[in-house]
Amino acid sequence: MTSLFTQEIRLSKRHEEIVSQRLMLLQKMARKFGGQNTEKAPQVQAAETAFKRNRSLLKDIETAEKSLQTRIHPLPRPEVVSLETRYWASVEEYIPKWEQFLLGRAPYPVGVESQKEAEKNIENEAE
Template identity: 55%
Template sequence: MASHLAQEVQLAKRHEEIVSQRLVLLQQMENHLRDKEAEKTWQTQEADTAHKRNTVLLNDIETARKKLHSREHLLLHPDTVNLETLYWAKIDESIPKWEAFFLGRTQTPIGIKTIKPAKQGRSSIKGSIPR
């Protein structure tokens, strides 16, 4: 009978340990869930802010474009007009690629090349200075 009592006491202690470990794990899970919810809220706010900023940027670009197009009535050199026409054709061609990106629907458009600035050395300056 004493051995059954000792086993009962031992099982009761083990039960207490398991219950306390369970409580600790439950608390950790609640904290983790709360942290994840806070992070999700923060990410949502950041995404909304970025979306609003990108929408404003698109509107600003469109406004600047309209302003520049409205200046066409000024008499410009034909080469300048030709360059401007080519420039706006390139802009019109690439706007659809970037619009979805700025609105947060896609990632950076594929095929956009970055332009590396040319190194300025003595030889490149030498050729451009008239003597």
């Protein structure tokens, strides 16, 4: 029984040593990582500041780009807008006719009897 008691005391002392070593290691780790966190704080702050600055610069560049676009390409005159609108209306009107021709379901849509005649007419005009 005495041997068990002495063994219990020895194990208890060893346990205390291990716990104290663990505590010292945890404190060292806390100091080390705490120091790293305090070192990283200014870096994080600098990164956030740079991000905000870059976002502001990007907005300024986009604003300048829009301003230059309106100077370089002003809005078209009303006559041009009218012509463009009529052109696209004409295109939309002829799309179904050309679509059927291109799918091979209908004849050449331009009022010529065949595509070969149209090609001959184009060749004659080029000469």
